Amino acid sequence: MSNYTAKEIHLVSRPTALPTTENFKLVETELSPPGPGEVLIDQRFLSVDPYMRGRMREDAVYADAYQLNHAMYGGAIGEVIESGSDKFKPGDIVLNGGAWRDRILAKDKTLGLIQPFDPEQLSLYLGTLGMPGLTAYVGLLKFGEPKEGETVFVSAASGAVGANVCQIAKLKGCRVVGSVGSDSKAKWLQEECGVDAVINYKTCGKLTPALMQAAPEGIDVYFENVGGEHLEAAINVLNPFGRITACGMISGYNEAQPGPRNMMLIVGKKLRISGFIISDHGDMQSQFLADMEAWVRDGKIKSKETIIEGVENAIDAFLALFSGDNFGKMIVKI
Amino acid sequence: MSNYTAKEIHLVSRPTALPTTENFKLVETELSPPGPGEVLIDQRFLSVDPYMRGRMREDAVYADAYQLNHAMYGGAIGEVIESGSDKFKPGDIVLNGGAWRDRILAKDKTLGLIQPFDPEQLSLYLGTLGMPGLTAYVGLLKFGEPKEGETVFVSAASGAVGANVCQIAKLKGCRVVGSVGSDSKAKWLQEECGVDAVINYKTCGKLTPALMQAAPEGIDVYFENVGGEHLEAAINVLNPFGRITACGMISGYNEAQPGPRNMMLIVGKKLRISGFIISDHGDMQSQFLADMEAWVRDGKIKSKETIIEGVENAIDAFLALFSGDNFGKMIVKI
Numbered sequence: 001m002s003n004y005t006a007k008e009i010h011l012v013s014r015p016t017a018l019p020t021t022e023n024f025k026l027v028e029t030e031l032s033p034p035g036p037g038e039v040l041i042d043q044r045f046l047s048v049d050p051y052m053r054g055r056m057r058e059d060a061v062y063a064d065a066y067q068l069n070h071a072m073y074g075g076a077i078g079e080v081i082e083s084g085s086d087k088f089k090p091g092d093i094v095l096n097g098g099a100w101r102d103r104i105l106a107k108d109k110t111l112g113l114i115q116p117f118d119p120e121q122l123s124l125y126l127g128t129l130g131m132p133g134l135t136a137y138v139g140l141l142k143f144g145e146p147k148e149g150e151t152v153f154v155s156a157a158s159g160a161v162g163a164n165v166c167q168i169a170k171l172k173g174c175r176v177v178g179s180v181g182s183d184s185k186a187k188w189l190q191e192e193c194g195v196d197a198v199i200n201y202k203t204c205g206k207l208t209p210a211l212m213q214a215a216p217e218g219i220d221v222y223f224e225n226v227g228g229e230h231l232e233a234a235i236n237v238l239n240p241f242g243r244i245t246a247c248g249m250i251s252g253y254n255e256a257q258p259g260p261r262n263m264m265l266i267v268g269k270k271l272r273i274s275g276f277i278i279s280d281h282g283d284m285q286s287q288f289l290a291d292m293e294a295w296v297r298d299g300k301i302k303s304k305e306t307i308i309e310g311v312e313n314a315i316d317a318f319l320a321l322f323s324g325d326n327f328g329k330m331i332v333k334i
Numbered sequence: 335m336s337n338y339t340a341k342e343i344h345l346v347s348r349p350t351a352l353p354t355t356e357n358f359k360l361v362e363t364e365l366s367p368p369g370p371g372e373v374l375i376d377q378r379f380l381s382v383d384p385y386m387r388g389r390m391r392e393d394a395v396y397a398d399a400y401q402l403n404h405a406m407y408g409g410a411i412g413e414v415i416e417s418g419s420d421k422f423k424p425g426d427i428v429l430n431g432g433a434w435r436d437r438i439l440a441k442d443k444t445l446g447l448i449q450p451f452d453p454e455q456l457s458l459y460l461g462t463l464g465m466p467g468l469t470a471y472v473g474l475l476k477f478g479e480p481k482e483g484e485t486v487f488v489s490a491a492s493g494a495v496g497a498n499v500c501q502i503a504k505l506k507g508c509r510v511v512g513s514v515g516s517d518s519k520a521k522w523l524q525e526e527c528g529v530d531a532v533i534n535y536k537t538c539g540k541l542t543p544a545l546m547q548a549a550p551e552g553i554d555v556y557f558e559n560v561g562g563e564h565l566e567a568a569i570n571v572l573n574p575f576g577r578i579t580a581c582g583m584i585s586g587y588n589e590a591q592p593g594p595r596n597m598m599l600i601v602g603k604k605l606r607i608s609g610f611i612i613s614d615h616g617d618m619q620s621q622f623l624a625d626m627e628a629w630v631r632d633g634k635i636k637s638k639e640t641i642i643e644g645v646e647n648a649i650d651a652f653l654a655l656f657s658g659d660n661f662g663k664m665i666v667k668i
């Protein structure tokens with residue numbers, strides 16, 4: 001009595017370095033109609049994010065590890081098709097945890113109703129208006145504490161998190177320096193987002209002198225997305241009482257990175273380094289959404305998305321996050 | 335018309351690794367009698383501290399670099415012999431910045447009158463009741479924020495700063511684990527100071543498993559005096575939302591240390607690392623002295639000192655800080 005089929009991506013082996021297509025498998029499965037409290041959802045947009053790499057490890061620390069031979073999961077936006085819940089009706093647009101598949105049977109208490117300020121920009125709720133945007137907002141404002149006139153350095157600056165950090169910092173009156181891996185990303189940040197200086201880390205030579213040149217008065221806040229050489233350079237160039245806010249270190253997700261050799265400077269410069277995971281900061285969600293929707297509506301925050309179509313291409317979309325082939329938020333459209 | 339002579343230790347070349355006696359010179363100099371606002375002081379006790387190694391570098395970051403061919407300086411306690419100031423009279427005991435010499439002509443505004451709670455324990459004002467004690471108090475309470483029942487890990491745990499951190503943490507209801515370099519230091523911490531577990535880092539093998547064994551429920555606060563392998567082990571064993579408070583990293587003062595290879599864990603574990611320099615926290619001095627004098631008077635805080643006599647032996651006293659040959663606060667008695 002199955003009426004529906006779904007395509008899901010399963011994790012079939014744990015990658016030890018950069019994941020390959022061998023680690024994943026596309027599986028077709030059958031779904032029953034929704035029972036009481038259940039909702040059947042056709043996905044519209046799936047999110048693939050760097051943090052998912054951590055969940056592929058057996059000893060995942062960010063969040064629970066994905067189980068082998070089960071569908072992976074993560075943020076997604078879909079439309080309710082059939083409902084066994086009195087909270088949702090067919091046609092409702094819901095944020096759900098069922099990425100990596102095109103259709104899902106979900107419990108109603110795991111869903112959030114989206115009332116988009118613009119139905120044409122629904123996918124923003126996986127990026128600028130979703131988890132990456134909240135990560136930027138909380139990480140910069142709560143842990144970075146930038147003051148007007150200070151300099152903020154952002155790595156992976158055109159990424160889903162980084163581009164929002166750059167623009168929020170500009171709105172707070174900061175000078176902003178970004179680091180990216182291509183000239184087209186640099187151009188977009190400077191011309192569209194008002195970022196003051198951008199370093200292309202692939203062509204700039206040694207990062208510390210390049211950062212000193214881009215930020216001659218030093219930096220006061222470093223928003224850490226990358227780790228490795230970026231972290232060491234930031235510590236070198238931070239001013240006394242500088243803050244590092246760290247939501248991820250993508251350079252180390254697939255292979256171990258040497259540690260920063262200049263940790264001793266955190267004493268002499270009185271630096272503070274704060275790691276955080278966004279799921280601990282749901283209390284800032286409503287304030288974030290009010291601010292961010294207004295900034296997007298007023299054109300003060302721009303968003304860039306790379307959209308790949310089809311659940312079967314979600315693996316390629318995910319792998320592109322590590323090669324730098326994406327530009328802005330990576331979205332899988334169903 | 336010089337009435338007085340003084341012996342001073344000058345820095346004559348900048349050490350590039352572990353300093354040697356070649357970097358220093360004992361110089362005899364003449365002092366005039368005090369003019370208006372000046373005070374002549376016979377030193378009783380000189381402090382030698384690890385941070386002074388940083389001032390021997392041309393690019394000192396902690397504090398201004400020592401000048402070549404001038405007397406070095408640092409905390410000292412002396413008795414006023416002659417005074418051209420209406421603020422101090424002969425016989426007054428004063429805290430002053432004139433270490434590394436046996437007699438100094440000082441401006442009155444650079445001096446602090448000491449009213450010792452016990453004249454027999456004057457040297458404590460260079461240790462437990464002085465800068466190292468304040469460093470322990472501020473670093474642990476302001477930046478470490480230990481809660482009752484939490485576990486605090488302290489490196490260089492029998493040192494001038496570390497021994498106070500251990501005992502303040504015990505007074506705050508924490509479980510305390512220390513790391514030291516000899517069994518006699520371990521014994522003193524456990525038997526005299528009530529420290530719950532002590533690791534001898536020279537004999538324990540790999541530090542991470544040793545720390546896991548000493549702190550089976552993980553650590554919540556790490557008080558960092560050492561750097562290098564200690565920092566990496568602490569990051570490995572810290573619990574979520576753990577705090578690292580760093581006032582120094584002595585293992586890196588004379589030779590570069592590799593950075594911690596596990597910095598990525600600060601994100602997943604939501605750690606906070608705070609570097610600080612005690613001179614920024616003078617606002618906590620009176621609260622510190624009130625608490626600490628009471629704790630010492632009541633026998634709740636024990637102090638260990640290594641006393642070396644004679645200004646000409648100050649260099650050996652300083653060098654012993656890096657070999658671990660000292661035990662507790664190193665004091666030079668004049």
